[in-house]
Amino acid sequence: MATSTQTPLFIVSTGRSGSTMLSNLLSLHPDILSLSELFNALHPLGFQQGSFDGPRFWTKLSEPRPRHTAWLRLMERGLVIDEFRYPMPAALRFRETGIPPLLAMTLPLLSEDPDGLHDELRVFVQSLPAGHVPQHYLQVFEWLCVRLGRRFWCERSGASLGLVQALSHFFPDAKFIHVFRDGREFAVSAHRFALTRMGMISAMFKRRFGSAPYLTPAYEAPEDLPPAWRGLLPESFDVQVFQNFALPIEPIGTAWSEMVAIGLGMLEKLPAERILHVRYESMLDAPHVELQRIVRFMDPGLDDPAWLAQAAGHVWKNPAKWVSLPGDERMRLEAACAPGMTLLRPFS
Template sequence: MTGPAQTSLSIPPVLILSTGRCGSTMVSDLLSRHPDILSLSEFFVPLGPEAFSLRRPDGERLWKLLTTQSAGLHAMLKDGHVVDEALYPYDDPNARYGAADMPPVIAVTLPHLSDDPEALLDALEPRVRARPRMPLADQYRALFGDLAEMLGRRVWVERSGGTLMHAAKLLRMFPEARVVHVYRDGRDAAMSMSQHHNFRVLVGAIKRSRRLGLDPQRAFRADSGNPLDALVQRVVFSVLDIEKTAALPTLEDFGRFWSDLILVGLERFAGLPADRLLNVRFEDVQANPREKLDELIRFIDPSLANAAWLDEVAAIPRPARSKFQTLPEPERSALTRACAPGLERLGYPL
């Protein structure tokens, strides 16, 4: 089976969109425990700019995208900067791949689905490579359909950290998708970003670009990728000093970055009908997990309501104290000012 006909699933797909560092990883983990959900964690973002800029690839080209590290990902992994989200055991002597050559799709996505991600990768290869040329979104639908068929799932849900950066592109590719917007107090999200290497590089690169009169965040509002994006990334990472770039951003820079992403996301969500958008405040999930997770699963589709799953996952989230409250008052005030536009739009007290 090599055509898109096999990709029709019984439930429309779901995109979990967020700023990152807001609890979306936990939501993805909880959904992965549901027997009918294909929980795709960190699928799109690790693929790099070509995840959105290819037009009509054939299966061979898509397989190359899935298994070749982008310039940005390679620049970080080759120096040993593997973030906690990575699930592939690259440091196991029996592992097929190391950090510098592991395929992007096996870093998080496939280990999230299977205890034997290498076997799953091998099973996917002939299916993907045999496909004819078709629009990029149809290639993804076919791939996700393959995984759903192989694993006996009825709906796919994709979550990558920071996907509000790509909300316009994802919603253009998947106009049928429902959207779950996961968010938390931006001051706590910013503090978490400041401790995460990939976010430090990203925000540092944005800060450096602005010093040169460029605004890389303009791309966040674009609804399609540019074929030149991959070339630009290769050039940038060939000269970028990653350690110095990661050291550039201040806590307020992360706060402004978080707020900008929230505003971009809310702008995009304004056109969605109410039955296609669910806003999930992470603090509410921590405080009342059973109610919020039941609401989430019924939003995806009422037929997915599952008492055994709900009993299991409702016991996992736990309330946590807001860390930004522990900052000295001057730092707390500065961070609040940086986050203020996004906080106000989401209804958080300043």
């Protein structure tokens, strides 16, 4: 297999900011392999120092993550987790053993036979000689490009703005597309998002009881658990209780502002020519202009009028929802998002 000379390209965001839409549009391009949620799937073993041979690296790629097994238990009870892409009926065979992370989140978007692709990838990775983790990742990305008939790869993981430091350390010449959105709209979207709600409820449990559900397949219920919280537990999970459980929205805005501050601080340390800031609302308003700007930043050779027309046709308006919040709640959210909005203003 020829050695790739492509500059690594990562799409980063706070999540709930249009990066999934962009990844889906790029996947329509005949030359682009858009890898979705790969580093999220591999967390927390995605970025490790040292040299690994092929079999050991494959263990890092394929070892089931406890949170995916926990997700499966909740999904059996009706919770929808969009990031879990493996077909649910087939996924139930992994209830006890755990599902390999790339099968759970990444490979189902690349092939109608993700199990077969996973097996092929295993054979390739296990054949690799000892090398450092970044080198192995590049070999895996290039192998996937060749296997799937593409010539340029990019990777996108949700809420990956916090990964910029690790990505730029592992891939020193990498380029970044930073997708951002009005923080108030982010908060409204995230407030309904299953994984955000799981995180907030877990934090609430941890503060009160010292341990959190949703991170492991089994969770022991506290003896003094309020009855209204019982439907939040994995073993007695109730989707309606989970979705209707009252959670404040302004802490989401505060967390967004903090992530924006940290992420922009890391991006500012990199050469400006290696960063492209893309506003989600601009993609909705002028998809032809923004998508062409994006692919030309990735590689001028990717400019493709037929793809551009097709991709732009898949973009639709998304009216603002934060303006419909009750007055007091809206004011608190605006105040929470103000620091991040100020930092993003030069790129808007």
